[in-house]
Amino acid sequence: MQPELPPHHRALILEDRAAGFELKTRPTATADAGSAIVRIAAAPIVSYYKHVLRHYPFPLPFVGGYSGIGRVVAVGPDAVALAPGQLVYVDCVVRARDDPDAFFLSGVIEGFSEGSRKLMRDGGWRETFGTFAEYTRVPLENCIPLNEARLCGELGYSVPELASMIIMLVPYGGLRDVKVEPGDTVAVCPATGGFSSAGVQVAVAMGARVIAMARSEGKLAALKEHLRAAAPTADIETVVITGDVQADSDALRRFGPLDVVLELTPGTVSGTTHTRSALKALRRGGRVSLMGSAEGIDAMEIVTNDIVLRGKQMYGREDIVQFFKMLERGLFPRGSHLDVRTFKLEEWKEALDVAAEHAGLGKGAVFVL
Ligand SMILES: NC(=O)c1ccc[n+]([C@@H]2O[C@H](COP(=O)([O-])OP(=O)(O)OC[C@H]3O[C@@H](n4cnc5c(N)ncnc54)[C@H](OP(=O)(O)O)[C@@H]3O)[C@@H](O)[C@H]2O)c1
Structure with missing residues (x-):
């Protein structure tokens, strides 16, 4: 049994580049074939995100974001491994299923080929996928299960800390x-x-x-x-x-x-x-x-x-899996060596300003939802 989804949730939506985000309440999507609904817990803010919103090519309106960490709340009928309740890494790189060479970055850029632009404009993800949202509809293959007991239990990472580290x-x-x-x-x-x-x-x-x-x-x-x-x-x-x-x-x-x-x-x-x-x-x-x-x-x-x-543009799925193995083995700093600033969605203006300044080793700015 899948838990009931709230009919509505809040998300940062961009309709006008000069005006910036609006925090909107909108209907929650449901999980259909090939997708999962994830309750986002934390999403990092790229240091130059203000520049992204002003200048990167993408169609409007769109949901802000990069990647994020969240919990699966519903899955489509073709999911065989993901299940509600799992903590997952949500990856922003959306690839065309009939041509993985065509891809866009959810919340960031439509990409540089005709295929990637078509995927972002007409593929049905742009309206529902973006990690600056309480609930988001994610391609199944973009959800990577995390070993929560190891990362948050034994190693003591908080979810916002994990979110800040995914830019690695x-x-x-x-x-x-x-x-x-x-x-x-x-x-x-x-x-x-x-x-x-x-x-x-x-x-x-x-x-x-x-x-x-x-x-x-x-x-x-x-x-x-x-x-x-x-x-x-x-x-x-x-x-x-x-x-x-x-x-x-x-x-x-x-x-x-x-x-x-x-x-x-x-x-x-x-x-x-x-x-x-x-x-x-x-x-x-x-x-x-x-x-x-x-x-x-x-x-x-x-x-x-x-x-x-x-x-090199971004990374592949194998890189993601290998990266989380490194994280689980304790190869990266923890505790007092991380200095992560957290923000609510309504604080988006301050959050983007702080993200630009508070970047560098061990630092980061993250939306906590
Ligand atoms: N290929 C991909 O998949 C991919 C993915 C993400 C990002 N990127 C690219 O990576 C770039 C860097 O990302 P980031 O997060 O590191 O950006 P960032 O935080 O804006 O980078 C700032 C860095 O650039 C240095 N810098 C600024 N102006 C400089 C200049 N005139 N000469 C030399 N160094 C200068 C800064 O040095 P100071 O400390 O001296 O100011 C600082 O080290 C992005 O702009 C993006 O284009 C690529």
């Missing part, structure tokens, strides 16, 4: 894609943003030696101190970006040639030099995961040094 999936997707091995030396550039500092954390958990690059010496020192406090054996070094490509590359090379570069440059900036510096410091045959808006790549350097350059 993005850099994990890139690092896994370029096959980072324990012992590799990995430069993360830049390294003090929301997703990028998560990249530092994940690379350390994967057993890499990490060289974090950023403009601010103070922020880098704080990042190193935070990481060492949470994981005393973490192998982390820092390099300040000065803008002098050769000097910054030499500074990286002082730690030995790099095996891997993880790039996560914000799309809102230009004239950056860190990707070029980092690529110059790679060993022959080094690997690069480009996940942001990299600039200044020199094709000749790539060719002459046998560099493997891979772009």
Whole structure:
């Protein structure tokens, strides 16, 4: 027997980009074939979400969100593993069932192909799927069951803490894609943003030696101190970006040639030099995961040094499953090493402001519903 769903619930809906969200009460969807209804408990707020709402391509109206953590309350008739009551991770990447290469990010972007745009516009998910909502209708395959007893019991994570940590999936997707091995030396550039500092954390958990690059010496020192406090054996070094490509590359090379570069440059900036510096410091045959808006790549350097350059958008289901195994094994910080600010849906304006400032290692802003 499935519990009764409330006829209505509240959600943050965007109808007008300039006006921002409206907190609306709307009918609760029911679970049909291929979907589950999840009571969202907590959903993280991406640090640059105000920019997303203003500029990313997606049709209106739409429900805000990214991914989230919640409890299954109803499942469609074709569900064979999910059941009401289960705590699940809800993933925002919606893939076309007849072409997984076409996908959009619920609450974020419609994607870049005709198929992904069609899926978001006409696929029936946009109106009902979004994690800034008390109840949401999710594709079954986007619900990943969590080991609640281990994560929240033995390891002591709160649900908002878990929600803040799921942004690590993005850099994990890139690092896994370029096959980072324990012992590799990995430069993360830049390294003090929301997703990028998560990249530092994940690379350390994967057993890499990490060289974090950023403009601010103070922020880098704080990042190193935070990481060492949470994981005393973490192998982390820092390099300040000065803008002098050769000097910054030499500074990286002082730690030995790099095996891997993880790039996560914000799309809102230009004239950056860190990707070029980092690529110059790679060993022959080094690997690069480009996940942001990299600039200044020199094709000749790539060719002459046998560099493997891979772009990566998000991650796949196997990455998600593997990531939660790492989390369950206790490979990430807990307790006082996490500083998560929580907000109610009605506090969305303040929440988006705080999310922009309160990003970085161990930090995050989360809606608690
Ligand atoms: N491929 C994917 O699937 C995927 C998924 C999610 C996000 N992304 C991309 O990842 C990007 C980064 O995400 P995020 O959360 O880390 O963003 P963020 O929090 O906005 O990033 C801020 C970081 O960028 C640095 N920065 C800002 N301006 C700079 C400049 N002019 N030169 C050098 N560094 C500069 C900041 O350094 P300071 O501390 O010095 O200010 C800080 O390290 C996003 O913009 C998005 O495009 C990609």
